[in-house]
Amino acid sequence: MIDQQIGALFVQIAYIGASAAFILGLRGLTKPDTARRGMQLAAVGMLLAIIGTLLNHEIVTYQFIIIGLVVGSAIGLPMGLLVPMTAMPQRIAISHMFGALAVTLVGIAEFVHYRDVPGGPGVVKMIALGFETLFGALTITGSFMAFGKLQGFITGRPVTFPGQKLINAAVFLGAVGLYVTLVLTQSGGATGDAGLIMFAIMTVLALVIGVTLVLPIGGADMPVVVSLLNSYAGLAASATGFAIGNNILIVAGALDGASGFILSILMSKAMNRSFANVLFGAFGGEKAAVSAKSAEGLTTRSVTPEEAAMRIGYARNVIIVPGYGMAVAQAQHAVRELAELIEKRGGRVRFAIHPVAGRMPGHMNVLLAEANVPYDHLFDLEEINEEFHACDVALVLGANDVTNPAAKNDPGSPIYGMPILNVQDAEQVIVVKRGMATGFAGIENELFYLDKTSMLFGDAKSVLSQVVTEVKGL
Amino acid sequence: MTALLTAIGAAAAFLAVTTADTATAAASTTLVDAQIVEVYVFLLAAFTGFQIITKVPPLLHTPLMAATNAISAISLVASIVIAGAERPFFINVMGMVAVAAATINVVGGFVITDRMLKMFKKTEAPK
Secondary structure (H helix, E strand, O other): OHHHHHHHHHHHHHHHHHHHHHHHHHHHOOOHHHHHHHHHHHHHHHHHHHHHHHOOOOEOOOHHHHHHHHHHHHHHHHHHHHOOHHHHHHHHHHHHHHHHHHHHHHHHHHHHHHHHOOOOOHHHHHHHHHHHHHHHHHHHHHHHHHHHHHHOOOOOOOOOOOOHHHHHHHHHHHHHHHHHHHHHHHHHOOOOHHHHHHHHHHHHHHHHHHHHHHOOOOHHHHHHHHHHHHHHHHHHHHHHHHHHOOHHHHHHHHHHHHHHHHHHHHHHHHOOOOHHHHHOOOOOOOHHHOOOOOOOOOOOOEOOHHHHHHHHHOOOEEEEEEOHHHHHHOOHHHHHHHHHHHHHOOOEEEEEEOOOOOOOOOHHHHHHHHOOOOHHHEEEHHHHHHHHHHOOEEEEEOOOHHHOOHHHHOOOOOOOOOOOOOHHHOOEEEEEEOOOOOOOOOOOOHHHHOOOEEEEEOOHHHHHHHHHHHHHOO | OHHHHHHHHHHHHHHHHHHHHHHHHHOHHHHHHHHHHHHHHHHHHHHHHHHHHOOOOHHHHHHHHHHHHHHHOOHHHHHHHHHHEOOOHHHHHHHHHHHHHHHHHHHHHHHHHHHHHHHOOOOOOOO
């Protein structure tokens, strides 16, 4: 008995240490130079928590634990070491699925376990258990859908069909209805077979919600979705903590939930959508129909890589605006080469990064960092937007909607009000683009038709390589 | 500094729960008290998270996601108990799958976060 109490105390101390390590670790992430050490501290915290748990007196057999740990490490380690930086959005999406899967299985196992406990889980635990399983299950399928869209085996276009909202609402209400019923019936005592069936149906409905939530969402809205699923996975983990009375889960889940929540808000602000709009997954749907200004009667000017090289090569102040097109073409290394070349010639190069450029928060930063672009060359929207005035050449690289001046001066535009990069203020603009297709919002970008704008058509990577060769020859 | 203070606060609440747990062993009627303290822990942790994470620059948002994902794989702790406790066979197996899924995130998550953070470098001093 005494031994058991000392053991329990040790476990709690390990958990407290782990909580502190997590919080301090995240604090390290507020600065690039402390970030790595911070995360190493967090990893040590995690190890501490795991060791502490293995000493838990409830554990009687170790073979299942060992198999799970070995299999998980065998999959996780190569995933961590080998996944290329370009596949990072998919990898983040699928990791939310694994986290949610663990949480949901714990929720189901706990619920089933309470069938043998006199009195059942009780109202309070049932609230936590139900929440955990509901959010866990919808995050499993939601993350898998997001993964599919990012990986490309599920269409990146919004999938809609008549009556979709009605069906979604019915499924959602069904799941919530079962959840509430389960909680209310707990005051009556034990979990009977009826409870088990209700719980099973609720879980299945939650799985369906995950699919229908992400199905109508298009590729460019992925930063919001991925952040939101991040938050859900965290909240589900926190609920697990409530369900089994474990504080480290509550703390870690709350940290993850808060982080995902903040990112979702930042992303939806950067797209000028209300948070409610995001929560109910209403985005991406009706946009295709709204084509504000047509491009008729407007002409663009296209340039050859040689001409572009002349302008870029002699520029003193260049701002590069990367977008999803850069990621698709994997042009980040060519961009870095160009940037170094300009600097060698005495020019200054900065990168302007819109919060929703790419497919997840911070996507462009990671790609450019991978290509060895120093992070003090990367600037956020607020930091650099006033600098476009003083810049000789703005090089837009596979970005579209985030540079559209219509967001500022056309109240009829669907993206009106969205914060954009003030590329149009630059002396000259060079846009590298594959063709004249519209961006994700399905609207024309008047930036492309300005007198100061030149279009450089082609695949970003090959076009930039040509520009680099030309600049070298200047 | 606020972050540190809140962290200490959270730790204190944590200890309070430990004591409350011992108390519940004596008198099971105080169960609700323990759960109220859990709510405190959640609120303090969420508040701390908010304070710190709003200060993370957009530059590091992807590593932040990877990192919080790895941290929330702490559900491994709950999975381990289910895989190893005295439960029916199929529950242990479910626990085993949960352990595997959470371990993927713990191992893969910390490794990939470190790989990413290693890439962020400042301009080198001119040679």
